[in-house]
Amino acid sequence: MDKSWIHSDRRSKQYEEGVELFIRGCLENPHIDPNLIHCPCCKCKNLKKRPAKSIREHLYFHGFSQNYVNWIWHGESAESDKVNWSKNKEPIGNYHGHFETTNMYEAAYDNYTENPEAFMEFLEEAEKPLYNGCKCYTKLSAIVKLYNTKAKHGMSDALFSDLLMDFGDMIPDNHNLPTKMYDVKKTSSCLALSHEKIHACSNDCILYRKQYKDCVNCPKCGLSRWKLTKKNVEKKGVPTKVLRYFPPIPRFKRMFKSLHTSKNLTWHAETTGVPDQLRHPADSPSWKLVDHMWPDFESEPRNLHLALAADGINPYSNLSSRYSCWPIMLVTYNLPLNMCMKRKYIMVTMLISGPKQPGNNIDVYLDVLVEDLKRLWDGVDGVYDAYRRQFFTLKAVLLWTINDFPAYGNLSGCTTHGYYACPVCKEDTYAKHLENGKKMSFVGHRRFLPRFHPYRRQMKEFDGMEEHGESSTPLSGVALFDKLSDIRCVFGKKIIVKGKKRENAKDNNLEDSKEEKDFGSTDFRKCIVSM
Template identity: 55%
Template sequence: MDKDWMSKNRLSHEYEVGAEYFLQFASRNANNPNAMPCPCAKCGNLKTKDIDTIRAHLCCNGIDLTYHTWIWHGERSKFGNSMNDSDRVGQDERKYFTEEPISMVHGAYDSYAKNPNQFHKLLENAEKPLYPGCVKFTKLSALVKLYNLKAKYSWSDKSFTDLLGLFGQMLPDDNELPLTLYDAKKSLCALRMDYVKIHACPNDCILYRKEYEDFTSCPICGMSRWKLGKNSTIIGGVPAKVLWYFPPIPRFQRWFQQKVISKELTWHADKRIRDGYLRHPDDAASWKVVDHNWPNFASEPRNLRLAISADGMNPHSLMSSAYSCWQIVMITYNLPPSLCMKRKFMMLTLLISDPKQPGNDIDVYLAPLIDDLKFLWDNGVDTYDAYRK
């Protein structure tokens, strides 16, 4: 009995010392020592208390046994996908948003299989110094970085043209920087991904594709395919409504053809922390259901797990808006959480141009995307993996 009592007393003393050390650590790192998350077994960091109350709770309730890393009290997380791991997120952003021109050109190689001369011209721009003696920037890398800034900060076309003109005067003579936005776009267009313009019925009945491709009016509602002008006269050649479709398959292929991105497309299988917490969609029940029902698909970690986000859909006509563009964005969940929601990896697939919100007929516009996804599911596409060669 004496030994048991001594053992319990020793453990109690060690706990009190550890709890006091925790309180001192938390106080040093707290923004407000009078309102800190309480890590006791009952509060579980969900309630804020002053330090004396936390000391009493730790004494009476004990500490939450799952709270190993004190991320709510100033300790840096050991995991790369923690909410508080801001340093790694910043490193990832710099890593993946620092475009390597040669890598981008190699990623676009398949697009020029029928036009090798144009590819060689693109490769030349990627290797040509911005000005004689420049070692930090090539013509293509400088343009890409400047254009990324234009998109990030919503610069107008006129301001960007003025900026290019000013930079051209600042740089040494014989520099390769285009002086206008038009000339810059001509150089960058070589890297672009193709898109398809599909005419649509103004009432969202059909898309003019497949069996309806040559129709001039909707077979369901009878509305003209073409825009109506004054006095309801038809303006030939001007569609009443347009769907812009950006096929995802070529963009998926280009991802795998860039080594650094291809490596991260299996992050969910290679690097994810498996500790019983919900840190990534891979931890969710729906992901596990897919793995169980389609084991062949799950056996290859490079197979892409996708989510679709719709902005502005109005199935019950309860919203009103003055927007004129409605978009469908695709998210790839193979990537780590610090990347999958970044602009670079959020893939615009559909853009519906019309003042009227798509309603319950959104499935009409999803048809070309569904066709491509079904083709990937049933047949697949051979793609070169630059990371695994």
């Protein structure tokens, strides 16, 4: 539908014909009550229902809400406006507050396009005022505001329920504010992003997805997919291990639907950096290398630059517990300095449950995220930019990972302990085992000094020898890729059976060799190097 009349003069013939066409379309929609139609004017903001006559008057007096892009309240689908919508890159007016409310409704609409009845029920609940005569808050806006405060300060569910009851006593009777945390979650669940629960092998061999979706036992180690009772009876439907995956693509789409966030996501392209100073990741060599190698990616400032952070935590805050849960997070560096590292914009994409850490087999779990990262690298169509009011193709690149040294070894496949613990020196690492301290000592640092440095000739102050060696050359991305491509990957941790070790049920006679080390999958490492 042509919507160019929305931006025209309200006294023009074009605007008059557009209003009449809009009213006629609402009256012809069988799902809309002709006496109670959502008013899309700048004053009502689709939060009030009025007769068609009153809506016509409001559209002439107050004007049509210009940020009401998809007329989802009046029978139009969410994606029907991709072609005809204006591609003007400049925002028109300041409708930040209204668009945030509209974005909240559109989030629920995206989740319930297949169930219109649930969406209409959500609208009815959301439009209820907090109490009779309240003009500041609706039931939904009050719940969202209070729930954000709960999340910000880390309130417990019991404390939040008590506060809801206290607030209910302070406001007038016959209010619509819930009194229990369960009711709050039930009402706000329409706004939540979806997540997936993927069953995993307890030995981290496979995920029960794709070709293994219907398997009952692990094809690698033979263990059952389901938990066992004390009498070794399987609990059907209760998996031994679950991976919780939160897809990042819907989250990125919702970020661009926010007028404020969408504007800040192009901050890096609109500011000028200080030469020879690193003030933001946009000034880093990795960012500039991506811009140099892929000019098409650099030409679109809305393309995302990401970092992946992974580490194990103890969710129970008990130092004596050995339980280790691994969250996998993505950081968006397109945002300004004061925003990119805030908790609001650091998204958890994956939660690997314990009780033991996945180790080198973490790639088995990261395979799900790698698929979405590859899809983002190829481009995701139909992403709406609220600030520029246009649809575009979103792309993203993974710049680096953030982790401690042991986790670095799990993600990269490099050895981070023992005689060859240095990922730079590799086989040339100068390591010595201390007999009394039972620790590894790493020496030979003088070889990194300039060739004629005086420290190289000193013997008494160091290990009694002069240093004439040269520093090692770090592996480049291509060399690391070639080195990892020759490794034969064996999934799953070693299983102990009657005091003996074996790799899995099918490889009882497999002996360890230098080419057959248990490094896990190299797909994630190849993804980082190739991008």
